[in-house]
Amino acid sequence: MxxxxxxxxxxxxxxxxxxxxxxxxxxxPIGLPVFPSEPVRQFHDAIAHVPDGSRILMPCDYDPGSRPELVPMNKTALRQLFRKHCRVVILNLWPGGSLLTDQTLESVAQEFRASGHPLVYGVDYVDLGYKSGNEAVMVLMGQGIAATFPRDMRGNVTADLPLMREISNYSSFPLLVNISAGTPGTKEWVQQVNSRFHLPMVSGCTAVSAPEYYPYLQAGQLRGLLGGMAGAAEYEKLCGEKGSATQGMDGQxxxxxxxxxxxxxxxxxxxxxxxxxxx
Amino acid sequence: MNPSHDFGVWVAALLTLFVFSFLYKDNPLYKFAEHLFVGVSAGYYIVLNYWTVIDSNLIGPLRVAFGGAAGGPLHVQQGDYRALLLIPGLLGLLLFTRLFPRIDWISRWPLAVIIGVYAGLKTTGFAQGDLVAQVQASLQSFGLVELAHAFKASELAHTSSATWQAIGHSCDVVLFTAGLLTSLLYFYYSREHKGALGVSSRLGIWFLMVSFGAAYGYTVMSRISLLIGRFQFLIEDWLRIR
Structure with a gap:
């Protein structure tokens, strides 16, 4: 031929x-099957094993360029955390992402409110917004989170928020859930926070950066890893959801x-x- | 089909189509979308950084320190050194001396501080997070003792899952160690790659190729995800077909 x-x-x-x-x-839709892989199970289990009502730090380091990959996994992680009555503190180190992450957080909170679980801003969740400085911000947060972010995304004085009054630094959290699109992101959180402050962490990242983070998973520095849309779809399956990542997997x-x-x-x-x- | 009535959604949808038009060939619509994006991003980032960094971390605390509410800049409580923020504020202003050729050398001072701080942070972070932890994680047990125990146990019950698990783990470690050593040997240039070193480095190339293939696959997945995201937006938010 x-x-x-x-x-x-x-x-x-x-x-x-x-x-x-x-x-x-x-x-x-064709409905091709999705099978959760081991790193995704570990991500799910790491959150599942956190005591109910814990405070969780969730740096969402992405902007609209990574929306299709990261917003689905971010929403699923927030739902899993809110179902366990965890209180979530999110922040963003990417200048273009703070509005998107706030919108994502608020949409999930709204879902819970609509289903009869009244989540209150400042009590159940806080959005610290964006701060420039990459690694410098991470190290500063180790000294005091409210001092690093004097005002939150909505202009409130951070130290006055009820949830933030319970939080001093990284020692206030049992787990860090990072949603990362690149630099600054998972690599920097591992280097500056996991290694120095010994805060256990899991990561959901874009597919293009996943190969870089597998060594951290293998070394135990990450407790779980979601890689791109496939990771998000597998995570949705584990959580019993059928979100936009699952819908996109046929075409993928x-x-x-x-x-x-x-x-x-x-x-x-x-x-x-x-x-x-x-x- | 029930198209959106939201003006913002229409603008986003049209800009998406303008960008897609580049796939056919370069054209003024694509150029318009590209320039609009660059301009809007620059303006947005400047405003965002002013309000989230300069106002909240510099002007706000300085206003408190010098405004009399905290008793003046010299009336500090333990841990309250807000007046010291004048120093980074001054260093930040000195960066703008680059705009004046006669005194542009002054901008090197704040740059030196920035580079010094970040070099220190990066070096210690890399040493703790990558170098030590990764070398430590590379030293893995082949699990021969566990394998022997598993074989012993499997004499009683002919096939046990523990045996297969132990075999699988040992194979993983052997493969990992072989990949690590041969890949490292490939980058050893102080001797010609002949004989045993040649064989090892060729094997190292194979391992490297597999990792490049995996990275390529993941990159494809990322790029296709972006396309899926845009199509989902056009279908669900703009045209509302589903």
């Missing part, structure tokens, strides 16, 4: 096929198969050209 024509194929045809493969399952799987086929075809063409030239 002569595949030489593929060599001159306009790449826009590939974009079109990829677009159809992603869009099709969103309109007509088909796109991966298509790209794998393209890679194989490309290699076959190159190989046949090389053998043809030799003969």
């Amino acid at each position: 002569n595949l030489a024509f593929l060599e001159k194929l306009d790449r826009r045809w590939l974009f079109l096929v990829l677009g159809i493969l992603v869009l099709g399952p969103l309109l007509h 799987s088909l796109a991966h198969v298509f790209i794998a086929v393209c890679i194989v075809l490309g290699n076959v063409i190159q190989w046949s050209k090389r053998t043809g030239a030799r003969s």
Whole structure:
């Protein structure tokens, strides 16, 4: 079979096929199965084993560029924490993300309010907002969180909020749940907080940064890891939800198969050209 | 289909389509969206940083220190050193001397402080979080004692899951150690890669290739996720098909 024509194929045809493969399952879901992997189970279990009513620190280090991957896992983690009556303190080290993370937090709180669980801002959850400084902010928080964030996202004096009156520094939390899109993110929290202050942590991250964090998981520095949309979908399955990550996985799987086929075809063409030239 | 009546959603949807139009070819609509994004981002970040950093961490505390509410800048309680914020405030202002060529050398002083602080933070963080912890985690037991125990136990009950678990763990550790050592040997350039070193470094390349493949797969997943996110927005928030 002569595949030489593929060599001159306009790449826009590939974009079109990829677009159809992603869009099709969103309109007509196939329902391909999702199987939770071990790192995802560990993430779920780490939160499940935290005593009910604990205070949880949740740095959400992402911006709208990572929304499809990270917002679903952020929402699922918040739901799991609120179901355990945990009180959550979120913050953001990415300048473009503070509004998005506040919106995410508020939408989950609203869900709980609608189902008869009155979550109160300042008592059950606090959004400290954005602070520039990356690692410097992390180290400063070890000395005092209210001093590092004098005002919260909504302009309140942080030290006056009932939840923040119970919190001094990292020792006030049994677990850190980091949702990370890159730098600053999980790597910096491991280096500056997990290593120095020995605060156990789990991470949900974009797929592109997941390979970098597996060594931390293997070394026990991370107690669990969610990698990208697949990790988010597996986590949704463990929590009995069917959110946007699960809905996106059909298109994700088909796109991966298509790209794998393209890679194989490309290699076959190159190989046949090389053998043809030799003969 | 019941399209959104929200003006903001329409703007976002049209800008998404403008950006997608680049896949066909470069065009003025794409350029418009690109420039708009850069301009809006720059303005947003400046305002955000002013209110979350300069106002709340510098101007606010200085106002309290010098405004008389706390008894003046020299009337400090233990741990209250707000007047000292004048120093970082001054260093921050000195950064702007770069705009004046005759005195731009002054901006190197605050830069030196920033670089020094971050170099210190990064170095200690890396040493504690990566170097020591990762080397420690690389020294793994092959689990031979556990394997022997598991084999002994399996004499009684022909096949036990513990045996397979112990075998699996030992294989993992062997693979991990082989991958670690051969990958390290690949980057050893003080001797020609011949003989045993050549074989090891070639094996190291295979391990590296597998890791690059995994990283590529994850990167593809990230990029496809972005496309899925945009399609979900167009379908659910803009066109409201579902």
